[in-house]
Amino acid sequence: MKSIHFYFYALLIVGVAPSLFAATPGPLPPATDQQLGREILKELVETNTTHAFGSTGLAKAIERRLVAAGFAQKDIVVLAPADHPTKGNVVVRYRGKGKGKPVLFLGHLDVVEAKREDWSVDPFILTERDGWFYGRGTIDMKNGDAALVETLIRLKREGFVPDRDIICAFTADEEPGGDANGPDFLLMSHREMIDADLAINLDGNGAVTKDDERFYFRLFTSEKTYVTYTIEATSPGGHGSLPGPDNAIYRVADGLGRLESFKFPVMLTATTRASFAQLAKLYPGKESADMRAVAASPPDVAAADRLSQTVLFNAQLRTTCVATLISGGHAENALPQRAKATIQCRMMPGDTAENVQATIVRVLNDPKITITLDAPPISSPESPLTPQLTERVEAVVHSMWPGVPVVPVMATWFTDDRHTRSAGIPTYDLAGVWLDTNENRAHGRDERVGVRAYDESIEYTYRLVKAMSKAN
Numbered sequence: 001m002k003s004i005h006f007y008f009y010a011l012l013i014v015g016v017a018p019s020l021f022a023a024t025p026g027p028l029p030p031a032t033d034q035q036l037g038r039e040i041l042k043e044l045v046e047t048n049t050t051h052a053f054g055s056t057g058l059a060k061a062i063e064r065r066l067v068a069a070g071f072a073q074k075d076i077v078v079l080a081p082a083d084h085p086t087k088g089n090v091v092v093r094y095r096g097k098g099k100g101k102p103v104l105f106l107g108h109l110d111v112v113e114a115k116r117e118d119w120s121v122d123p124f125i126l127t128e129r130d131g132w133f134y135g136r137g138t139i140d141m142k143n144g145d146a147a148l149v150e151t152l153i154r155l156k157r158e159g160f161v162p163d164r165d166i167i168c169a170f171t172a173d174e175e176p177g178g179d180a181n182g183p184d185f186l187l188m189s190h191r192e193m194i195d196a197d198l199a200i201n202l203d204g205n206g207a208v209t210k211d212d213e214r215f216y217f218r219l220f221t222s223e224k225t226y227v228t229y230t231i232e233a234t235s236p237g238g239h240g241s242l243p244g245p246d247n248a249i250y251r252v253a254d255g256l257g258r259l260e261s262f263k264f265p266v267m268l269t270a271t272t273r274a275s276f277a278q279l280a281k282l283y284p285g286k287e288s289a290d291m292r293a294v295a296a297s298p299p300d301v302a303a304a305d306r307l308s309q310t311v312l313f314n315a316q317l318r319t320t321c322v323a324t325l326i327s328g329g330h331a332e333n334a335l336p337q338r339a340k341a342t343i344q345c346r347m348m349p350g351d352t353a354e355n356v357q358a359t360i361v362r363v364l365n366d367p368k369i370t371i372t373l374d375a376p377p378i379s380s381p382e383s384p385l386t387p388q389l390t391e392r393v394e395a396v397v398h399s400m401w402p403g404v405p406v407v408p409v410m411a412t413w414f415t416d417d418r419h420t421r422s423a424g425i426p427t428y429d430l431a432g433v434w435l436d437t438n439e440n441r442a443h444g445r446d447e448r449v450g451v452r453a454y455d456e457s458i459e460y461t462y463r464l465v466k467a468m469s470k471a472n
C-alpha cells in the first residue's frame with residue numbers, strides 16, 4: 001500500500017457531518033484465536049522483510065506454521081524467481097468441494113525500511129503500548145497477513161470445508177524499490193497456482209473512524225494508473241551575453257505553465273459514481289448536493305467544478321498530470337541547449353497513455369517540445385460491483401459492525417491489485433482494520449495498529465474468508 005492511502009482519507013473527511021455510528025466494540029475471535037493472531041503478528045513483524053532482507057525466510061516460516069496446523073505439504077508451495085532467490089512467495093491452497101473456481105486472497109510480505117533511531121520503539125519488535133501494537137508492517141500489511149494465516153489455522157482446526165478452494169498468496173515486493181513483484185511473477189510463471197474467480201487483498205486499513213466513531217468501510221474496486229512522461233526542448237545555446245528568441249528553458253517553462261492551467265475532462269466510473277452517491281449521505285449541505293449531482297447521469301459539470309476545488313475530489317474526478325522534476329542548461333553563463341521536465345500522471349481506469357500523451361502535446365502547444373513515455377503503464381480495469389459481491393461484503397461487515405456504510409472506492413494510488421485485475425481476475429481490497437482518519441504512519445515512523453482493531457480484524461477476516469468461499 002502506498003502511504004497516500006492515509007493522506008487521502010485524512011483530508012477527505014475534514015468538515016463532514018458527525019457519523020451516526022458510535023464506535024461500539026465489534027466481536028472478538030475466541031480467546032485461543034485472539035492469542036494465536038497476536039503471536040503470528042509478532043512473528044511477522046519481527047521477521048525483517050525490507051527489500052534488503054527479502055521475503056523468503058518469512059514465506060518459509062508461514063509454510064512451517066501451516067504444515068504444523070495440518071495443511072498437506074503438497075498444498076503449500078514456496079516460490080521465488082530463479083534470479084531473485086530472496087524474494088520468495090508462499091501459496092497455500094485450502095481445498096474445498098470443487099464448486100466453481102477458487103477465491104484468491106492476497107497479502108504482501110515486504111515492508112518499507114524503518115530505522116531504529118527514527119522510531120520511539122524498535123520497529124522490528126512488536127511492542128504493545130497504550131492500546132496499540134507498534135512495529136513496521138502493523139498496518140501495511142503484516143496485520144492482514146497475520147489475520148489471514150490465523151484464519152487458515154482456525155478453519156482447519158474447525159474442520160471447515162469450503163464450497164470452492166481458498167488460495168492464499170503471501171507475496172514479495174509490493175513496495176517501491178522491489179524488483180521481483182510476487183503477484184506478477186506468479187501470474188507470469190505459475191498462473192494455474194493462483195488462478196481464481198476473484199481476488200481479495202487485505203492491504204492497509206479498509207475502514208476509517210472519525211472522532212472515535214466508525215465512519216465508513218471502503219470497498220476498493222479499482223485504482224488509477226501510474227504513467228510518467230519526459231518532455232524536452234533543445235535550443236542552439238551560445239554565450240550568455242547574447243540571448244536570442246529560442247531558449248529551451250523558456251520553451252519548457254511556458255509549456256508547463258499551459259499544462260498547469262489545464263484540467264483533463266471529468267470522467268466517472270461505476271465506482272466513483274457509486275462512491276459520490278454514498279458519500280453524499282455522509283457529507284453536509286452544499287458538498288452533499290454537489291456529490292449527488294456529480295453522481296447523476298450525465299454528471300453536473302458545474303457541481304464537478306466546485307468539487308474539483310478540493311484536491312482530493314479532483315483526483316477522483318479526472319486523470320491528473322503534474323510536473324514533478326525539471327532540469328536544464330549546462331552553465332551559469334551559457335544559453336541553454338537543453339531543458340527537460342518530468343510529467344507524472346494518474347490516469348482514470350479506461351483512460352490510455354496514448355490519449356494522455358496526445359492531450360499533453362496539444363496543451364503544451366509547441367512542436368519543438370518532444371515527449372516520451374518513460375515506461376509502459378500497468379493499467380488495470382475496474383472490477384465490477386456485482387450485487388452478489390456487495391451483498392456478501394455488506395453481510396460480513398454488518399455482522400461485525402452493524403449499520404456501517406460500505407462505500408465503493410477507486411484508489412488514486414496503486415497496489416498489487418493492478419496485477420490480478422489486468423490478468424482478468426476481478427480484485428477487491430477489503431482490509432478490515434479500523435483506523436482514525438488522521439493516522440498517517442504507514443511507511444513512516446511509529447507505525448501502529450489498535451490492539452482492539454487488530455483483534456476484531458482477526459474475526460472479520462475469518463468471516464470474510466468463509467463468506468467469500470461460498471459457491472456463486
Ligand SMILES: [Zn+2]
Nearest residue numbers: 001140141203
Ligand atoms: Zn501495502
